[in-house]
Amino acid sequence: MEENPTWIPVVALALRDASARVLLQQRLPHKHHGGLWEFPGGKVESAENPRFALVREIAEELGIRIETTKLSPLFLADEAGVEAGPAGVVLLLYTCREWRGAIAGRDGQQWGWFTLDEAAGLPLAPMDGDLLSRLKILDAVAGQ
Ligand SMILES: Nc1nc2c([nH]c(=O)n2[C@H]2C[C@H](O)[C@@H](COP(=O)(O)OP(=O)(O)OP(=O)(O)O)O2)c(=O)[nH]1
Numbered sequence: 001m002e003e004n005p006t007w008i009p010v011v012a013l014a015l016r017d018a019s020a021r022v023l024l025q026q027r028l029p030h031k032h033h034g035g036l037w038e039f040p041g042g043k044v045e046s047a048e049n050p051r052f053a054l055v056r057e058i059a060e061e062l063g064i065r066i067e068t069t070k071l072s073p074l075f076l077a078d079e080a081g082v083e084a085g086p087a088g089v090v091l092l093l094y095t096c097r098e099w100r101g102a103i104a105g106r107d108g109q110q111w112g113w114f115t116l117d118e119a120a121g122l123p124l125a126p127m128d129g130d131l132l133s134r135l136k137i138l139d140a141v142a143g144q
Pocket residue numbers: 010012031032033038039041042043085086089091125126127128
């Protein structure tokens with residue numbers, strides 16, 4: 001098994017508002033990486049399609065509806081090169097600019113809209129920090 005380790009797929013969303021700010025939320029204190037900021041999302045359930053997993057997680061965590069067809073895949077992050085977490089987490093980041101409903105931290109978590117520079121100044125979960133760095137490069141290339 002060591003030569004063929006398993007992995008845990010996790011999906012995350014870079015939700016962008018009209019000013020290109022990004023929504024981040026703070027992990028609850030009792031969780032792994034408690035108190036650190038992250039892109040909203042969560043674990044893909046067994047054999048679940050990642051886009052549908054993200055729609056489910058976003059509804060659960062933020063109370064809003066996003067559409068699978070409005071999601072664009074961006075990047076992935078894994079644990080090579082970032083501070084180690086539980087073995088095998090691979091974080092798949094999508095982006096989206098449209099949602100329906102009013103945003104609320106349904107698990108009691110703090111959330112907010114941040115420019116990418118503001119976001120970079122927050123204490124971020126390791127893989128989210130890695131993804132944010134690449135999002136900044138993508139925005140710079142796109143001239144945002
Ligand atoms: N977003 C994010 N998640 C990470 C990082 N490192 C790491 O091990 N994880 C893990 C923590 C969680 O097990 C999983 C994220 O899924 P989740 O948001 O559904 O996790 P959770 O803590 O609410 O649920 P659980 O692990 O208690 O079941 O990925 C990281 O740098 N960023």
